[in-house]
Amino acid sequence: MKKQDYINWDAYFMGIALLSTNRSKDPGTSVGACIVSQDNKILSVGYNGMPYGCSDDEYPWEREGDPFDTKYFYVCHAELNAILNYTGTDIKGSKVYVTLFPCNECTKAIIQKGIAEIIYMDDKYAHTPAVLASKRMLTSAGVKFTKYTPIGKDITLSL
Numbered sequence: 001m002k003k004q005d006y007i008n009w010d011a012y013f014m015g016i017a018l019l020s021t022n023r024s025k026d027p028g029t030s031v032g033a034c035i036v037s038q039d040n041k042i043l044s045v046g047y048n049g050m051p052y053g054c055s056d057d058e059y060p061w062e063r064e065g066d067p068f069d070t071k072y073f074y075v076c077h078a079e080l081n082a083i084l085n086y087t088g089t090d091i092k093g094s095k096v097y098v099t100l101f102p103c104n105e106c107t108k109a110i111i112q113k114g115i116a117e118i119i120y121m122d123d124k125y126a127h128t129p130a131v132l133a134s135k136r137m138l139t140s141a142g143v144k145f146t147k148y149t150p151i152g153k154d155i156t157l158s159l
């Protein structure tokens with residue numbers, strides 16, 4: 001008889017998005033994204049980080065203060081990195097697994113690339129105009145957004 005304790009597709013892909021958060025240098029929120037084709041092939045992954053050439057030791061990670069000296073002008077969001085990291089041509093109709101609900105800017109990229117569904121974990125900024133605008137655009141564009149259903153399993157990796 002086959003092994004019974006295997007994880008489902010959603011847990012597998014959200015697990016990869018979660019693992020990707022471990023690459024983030026953001027002391028505030030680490031975000032991960034995993035883009036998956038309609039036939040469950042991983043197309044791309046990403047996490048929030050500074051753009052190439054912008055040293056994450058030199059650029060700010062502050063949340064507050066002069067905008068020039070906060071992370072927000074500089075950090076490239078996980079979903080955008082995942083989209084930009086993909087060099088193929090089959091992203092249309094794909095799904096993106098994200099650990100945090102996408103902001104309005106990432107949402108525009110998701111829509112324009114033809115990504116068909118967002119599976120998200122945390123929605124801690126649900127009340128913010130950026131996320132409300134995201135949901136407005138996603139609804140207009142017919143992009144599904146679905147809250148991830150936890151399977152209640154803890155997996156520890158010994159790295």
Ligand SMILES: O=c1[nH]c(=O)n([C@H]2C[C@H](O)[C@@H](COP(=O)(O)O)O2)cc1CO
Nearest residue numbers: 026028029031048075077078101102103
């Ligand atoms: O969709 C997103 N994707 C994403 O990667 N981020 C990143 C930008 C920042 O590095 C971090 C948010 O930081 P904070 O929670 O401290 O404001 O998460 C933020 C959002 C906003 O929802």
Ligand SMILES: [Zn+2]
Nearest residue numbers: 077102103106
């Ligand atoms: Zn974003």
